Amino acid sequence: MQLNLRLSHKGIILVAVPLIFEVVFLAALTFLLRQAEIEVQRQVRSKAIISQANTLSKLFYDAGVAMGGYSITKSPLFSDRYDKIVHQIPQDLEELKSLVGDNSRQQQILQNLQVITVTGLKILGEAKSAIDDNRVDVAQFRARHMYKEIRSLADRLQDELRGLTEDERKIESESPEVQNRNRMLVKSILVVGVLLNIAIAIALALYFSRGITRRLNVLTDNSIRLARAEPLNPPLDGQDEIAHLDGVFHSMADALNEATRKERAVIENSADVICSIDMDGKFVAVSPACKAIWGFRPDELMGRRFIELVIPEDHQETIRAVRAVRAEKGNTEFENRTRRKDGTIVTILWSTYWSETERSMFCVAHDITERKLAEEATKASEARIRKIIENMLVGLLICTKDGYIESVNPASEKMFGYRADNLVGRHLLCLFRDSTLFSDENQADLNSFMEDLFSKAFNRIGEFDALKRGGEDFPIQISLSEFENSEGTRYLANIMDVSERREVERLKKEFVSTVSHELRTPLTSIRGSLTLLSVGALGVLPEQAKKVVTIAERNTIRLITLINDILDIEKLESGKLDMVMENINMTSVLDRSSESVRAFAEQNGINLEIIPSAVNVYADGDRLVQVLVNLVSNAVKFSPKGATVTVAVQEVQNWVEVKVIDRGRGIPEKFKNSLFQRFQQVEASDAKKKGGTGLGLAICKGIIEAHGGNIGVDSEEGKGSIFWFRIPPASSRVQHPVPVPVR
Amino acid sequence: MKILIIDDEEDTRSIASMSLGLLGGADVVEAASGAEGLRKAAEELPDVIILDLMMPEMDGTQTLTNLRKNPLTQNIPVIFLTVKGMFSEFDNLRHLGALAVLTKPFDPTMLTTQITNILEANSQSLKKEGA
Numbered sequence: 092m093q094l095n096l097r098l099s100h101k102g103i104i105l106v107a108v109p110l111i112f113e114v115v116f117l118a119a120l121t122f123l124l125r126q127a128e129i130e131v132q133r134q135v136r137s138k139a140i141i142s143q144a145n146t147l148s149k150l151f152y153d154a155g156v157a158m159g160g161y162s163i164t165k166s167p168l169f170s171d172r173y174d175k176i177v178h179q180i181p182q183d184l185e186e187l188k189s190l191v192g193d194n195s196r197q198q199q200i201l202q203n204l205q206v207i208t209v210t211g212l213k214i215l216g217e218a219k220s221a222i223d224d225n226r227v228d229v230a231q232f233r234a235r236h237m238y239k240e241i242r243s244l245a246d247r248l249q250d251e252l253r254g255l256t257e258d259e260r261k262i263e264s265e266s267p268e269v270q271n272r273n274r275m276l277v278k279s280i281l282v283v284g285v286l287l288n289i290a291i292a293i294a295l296a297l298y299f300s301r302g303i304t305r306r307l308n309v310l311t312d313n314s315i316r317l318a319r320a321e322p323l324n325p326p327l328d329g330q331d332e333i334a335h336l337d338g339v340f341h342s343m344a345d346a347l348n349e350a351t352r353k354e355r356a357v358i359e360n361s362a363d364v365i366c367s368i369d370m371d372g373k374f375v376a377v378s379p380a381c382k383a384i385w386g387f388r389p390d391e392l393m394g395r396r397f398i399e400l401v402i403p404e405d406h407q408e409t410i411r412a413v414r415a416v417r418a419e420k421g422n423t424e425f426e427n428r429t430r431r432k433d434g435t436i437v438t439i440l441w442s443t444y445w446s447e448t449e450r451s452m453f454c455v456a457h458d459i460t461e462r463k464l465a466e467e468a469t470k471a472s473e474a475r476i477r478k479i480i481e482n483m484l485v486g487l488l489i490c491t492k493d494g495y496i497e498s499v500n501p502a503s504e505k506m507f508g509y510r511a512d513n514l515v516g517r518h519l520l521c522l523f524r525d526s527t528l529f530s531d532e533n534q535a536d537l538n539s540f541m542e543d544l545f546s547k548a549f550n551r552i553g554e555f556d557a558l559k560r561g562g563e564d565f566p567i568q569i570s571l572s573e574f575e576n577s578e579g580t581r582y583l584a585n586i587m588d589v590s591e592r593r594e595v596e597r598l599k600k601e602f603v604s605t606v607s608h609e610l611r612t613p614l615t616s617i618r619g620s621l622t623l624l625s626v627g628a629l630g631v632l633p634e635q636a637k638k639v640v641t642i643a644e645r646n647t648i649r650l651i652t653l654i655n656d657i658l659d660i661e662k663l664e665s666g667k668l669d670m671v672m673e674n675i676n677m678t679s680v681l682d683r684s685s686e687s688v689r690a691f692a693e694q695n696g697i698n699l700e701i702i703p704s705a706v707n708v709y710a711d712g713d714r715l716v717q718v719l720v721n722l723v724s725n726a727v728k729f730s731p732k733g734a735t736v737t738v739a740v741q742e743v744q745n746w747v748e749v750k751v752i753d754r755g756r757g758i759p760e761k762f763k764n765s766l767f768q769r770f771q772q773v774e775a776s777d778a779k780k781k782g783g784t785g786l787g788l789a790i791c792k793g794i795i796e797a798h799g800g801n802i803g804v805d806s807e808e809g810k811g812s813i814f815w816f817r818i819p820p821a822s823s824r825v826q827h828p829v830p831v832p833v834r
Numbered sequence: 835m836k837i838l839i840i841d842d843e844e845d846t847r848s849i850a851s852m853s854l855g856l857l858g859g860a861d862v863v864e865a866a867s868g869a870e871g872l873r874k875a876a877e878e879l880p881d882v883i884i885l886d887l888m889m890p891e892m893d894g895t896q897t898l899t900n901l902r903k904n905p906l907t908q909n910i911p912v913i914f915l916t917v918k919g920m921f922s923e924f925d926n927l928r929h930l931g932a933l934a935v936l937t938k939p940f941d942p943t944m945l946t947t948q949i950t951n952i953l954e955a956n957s958q959s960l961k962k963e964g965a
Contacts, residue, residue, distance in 0.1 A: 619849030
């Protein structure tokens with residue numbers, strides 16, 4: 092029978108079963124010994140009772156004899172003897188009573204004995220009293236009478252005592268037999284007990300041998316099998332600890348197998364070569380990746396010295412590295428170049444571990460040829476970038492978030508007259524004219540300077556006055572941008588010396604001024620003269636002469652317009668278009684514009700329709716008139732004779748929108764975007780046919796954007812165009828808009 | 835209408851004079867410098883003075899200041915006629931008391947009309963102020 096007991100339960104059984112048996116065995120023995128002891132005690136008591144009964148009988152006789160002797164001799168010797176016996180009898184009777192115990196038959200006998208002895212002692216007492224009183228007759232009578240009575244009492248006493256001792260004698264005679272039987276019983280129980288004990292011990296031993304030892308042997312065998320990578324024994328039955336341990340052992344073996352399988356899969360499929368190399372430098376194990384990396388199969392490498400793969404130039408370094416690996420006795424890495432089977436060279440990173448116990452070097456060989464090439468490419472790229480930075484004409488400077496210079500390029504050195512080592516570690520402030528006003532030792536000054544620098548030059552181009560080493564100041568343009576490096580946030584400053592540009596600007600301004608004055612003054616006279624001639628102010632000219640004068644006047648006006656446009660464009664580009672911004676009413680703008688172009692419209696047979704509007708705008712009136720005249724002139728130029736050009740003003744959301752509507756040829760889609768660029772006209776021949784410089788719309792765009800507005804055109808080819816611009820109304824009066832350079 | 839033209843450029847002065855005189859029918863007086871202009875203004879008391887800005891010795895600004903100092907000439911309207919294209923300067927000139935600024939080259943046929951319009955606008959605004 093197979094019990095599904097746990098090992099702990101089995102242990103309890105192993106201890107408890109013999110223990111229970113021992114307890115039962117001991118109880119049985121104790122009981123038997125107790126029985127034997129009781130038997131012995133009963134025997135002793137019987138003997139004592141018999142002895143005591145005999146003593147009592149004898150005393151009774153002795154009392155009679157003493158009284159007889161006293162009656163005859165009156166000797167005190169007998170009297171004393173008698174008194175002593177009389178005194179002794181009750182004591183002996185009590186002793187006998189205590190020996191008898193609670194045996195009811197014997198108690199009855201003892202009561203009878205007591206009555207007899209009391210009666211007898213009373214008779215003897217009376218006899219003694221008669222003797223003492225010298226009443227001889229009485230005494231004799233009494234003696235005679237008494238003798239009979241005593242005799243009778245003595246007989247009865249003898250009978251009772253006999254009755255008493257009879258039982259005891261019977262017990263006494265039976266006792267050896269009982270004792271013998273008890274002894275035999277004890278002996279039998281002892282023998283049976285010992286035999287049973289041995290039998291239980293053997294049974295338990297067998298049971299444990301089968302249930303534990305054999306199962307433990309299976310476990311031991313499994314350990315050996317696991318070590319040898321052999322299949323394990325079937326799992327043990329039962330639910331005890333050994334079965335559980337066996338189950339865990341099987342799970343562990345399964346996990347080990349899985350791990351081994353995975354490890355093998357990793358090794359087999361690894362792109363890196365995993366290998367071990369012995370003390371002599373020979374391959375003792377190589378993973379299949381060696382085929383991909385070196386072109387050799389694993390069996391081609393096994394037993395070969397790995398140094399044979401290494402190119403001769405790297406031999407010394409490799410040997411040194413391997414020695415270091417052995418000395419380190421831990422994980423170490425080194426690189427070398429190896430030759431493939433096809434002769435090409437691959438750079439390998441060896442990650443190695445030296446095992447002192449196995450006297451082998453375990454390696455992972457990783458092909459880093461690509462990485463090396465990439466690193467070299469990166470280095471070359473870095474060198475190239477460094478070269479570019481060093482040869483840049485723009486000054487480059489890297490500083491910390493607080494403005495302390497970390498590095499500068501040669502252009503910066505040249506620009507500021509410092510060597511790089513004089514600048515590194517110093518604050519940016521030292522390169523600015525502000526350093527003559529502020530101290531680079533005062534944190535508040537530095538903060539104030541950095542705030543100013545950032546507000547003007549962070550992610551934009553700011554203009555500052557810089558300071559050369561010798562104290563000479565010069566204008567720079569600087570732009571700061573942020574980047575992160577390993578040490579945190581850094582700023583890159585691009586710095587350009589704009590001294591020359593400023594000079595060019597100054598010359599340009601002078602030139603513009605000169606052109607403005609020196610060209611316009613003579614043109615004023617020419618144009619005036621020609622107009623006076625053409626309108627007949629100086630007399631009527633012959634038809635031919637009038638025609639020539641008109642041509643000269645028209646071309647002079649064209650030249651003046653071109654000069655004005657060029658000057659306006661220049662001002663817009665330099666952001667220096669002067670604007671006088673104020674709240675103005677559109678009525679005056681419309682009237683002035685109408686006045687300027689009405690004659691031109693009439694000349695071209697165009698009907699000019701100006702829809703009145705009293706909307707107020709925040710603008711430069713003269714500039715608005717300039718824009719509107721330009722747009723209406725264009726509309727007139729490109730409209731067919733007899734058509735109407737309409738100017739309308741309306742408020743659209745937060746804008747005042749001015750529209751110039753014509754019914755001309757319209758603008759092809761592809762020109763709509765470029766129309767507002769300089770020198771752009773829909774057809775190249777337009778400039779010749781219609782006049783104009785091609786700058787008008789670019790100027791209009793610049794002026795409208797300088798108002799913070801925008802300009803555009805909606806047009807359908809063949810149906811006409813609507814040129815519109817939007818500017819802020821007077822109610823949204825804002826700061827003077829920043830002039831926007833026209834591109 | 836009597837108009838005084840103060841301009842150092844004789845050609846310009848002549849064209850302006852002819853434009854205003856021949857085409858506009860005005861009575862034109864010419865002066866070739868600021869000093870001469872001051873003197874003629876006081877003598878002739880024109881209805882309006884057309885003043886050039888850039889002149890040697892006494893430029894247009896100084897001339898205007900001096901005109902304003904003289905009680906005889908201080909109320910004569912002054913209109914600048916200049917080639918200088920700086921609108922901010924125009925603002926300054928208006929502050930000094932110039933009624934308007936006209937630029938050269940000008941349209942001779944329109945010059946008289948422009949001046950008349952400016953004077954009319956001025957007199958209307960004066961009336962409004964007076965009212």
